[in-house]
Amino acid sequence: xxxxxxxxxxxxxxxxxxxxxxxxxxxxxxxxxxxxxxxxxxxxxxxxxxxxxxxxxxxxxxxxxxxxxxxxxxxxxxxxxxxxxxxxxxxxxxxxxxxxxxxxxxxxxxxxxxxxxxxxxxxxxxxxxxxxxxxxxxxxxxxxxxxxxxxxxxxxxxxxxxxxxxxxxxxxxxxxxxxxxxxxxxxxxxxxxxxx
Numbered sequence: 001x002x003x004x005x006x007x008x009x010x011x012x013x014x015x016x017x018x019x020x021x022x023x024x025x026x027x028x029x030x031x032x033x034x035x036x037x038x039x040x041x042x043x044x045x046x047x048x049x050x051x052x053x054x055x056x057x058x059x060x061x062x063x064x065x066x067x068x069x070x071x072x073x074x075x076x077x078x079x080x081x082x083x084x085x086x087x088x089x090x091x092x093x094x095x096x097x098x099x100x101x102x103x104x105x106x107x108x109x110x111x112x113x114x115x116x117x118x119x120x121x122x123x124x125x126x127x128x129x130x131x132x133x134x135x136x137x138x139x140x141x142x143x144x145x146x147x148x149x150x151x152x153x154x155x156x157x158x159x160x161x162x163x164x165x166x167x168x169x170x171x172x173x174x175x176x177x178x179x180x181x182x183x184x185x186x187x188x189x190x191x192x193x194x195x196x
Contacts, residue, residue, distance in 0.1 A: 044103040059149030
């Protein structure tokens with residue numbers, strides 16, 4: 001994209017006030033997804049994601065910026081068809097973050113599944129997802145990183161009670177020990193339940 005095209009695109013982005021008003025309007029219309037195409041799917045300019053900053057938005061934002069920058073540093077042939085939206089701006093209001101980012105046209109896996117595609121039609125998408133995951137796993141982790149978000153903090157994942165680790169793990173070893181202890185604890189409970 002040329003600098004002129006980029007400048008034009010940036011001039012079309014909503015202001016902070018327009019961003020907040022747009023998201024509030026979507027919620028008033030009954031869309032509580034927290035993910036919106038601005039100003040519409042028919043004429044997309046940007047993608048806006050909003051949510052509570054204390055419930056993972058800050059961590060998600062830092063992870064997205066890390067991956068975006070890491071992919072930019074790799075040869076283009078390695079990252080072909082793996083697109084991470086560029087973050088244009090973040091608006092913070094009270095406890096909510098509004099992330100204005102590049103709109104990337106396409107269907108999500110959920111949208112493809114909702115369309116009722118057959119298994120053999122989905123194979124191409126599964127292969128692309130696997131390629132992206134393989135590439136993400138190969139990215140060099142920042143030197144002082146601990147398990148969890150790139151910026152630090154607790155891991156958020158369905159593996160944990162209420163979707164979040166109760167502590168910030170200092171190493172992969174401490175995470176592994178905790179997971180093993182939870183597994184052993186669950187095995188003991190299962191044995192006790194089966195003996196009754």
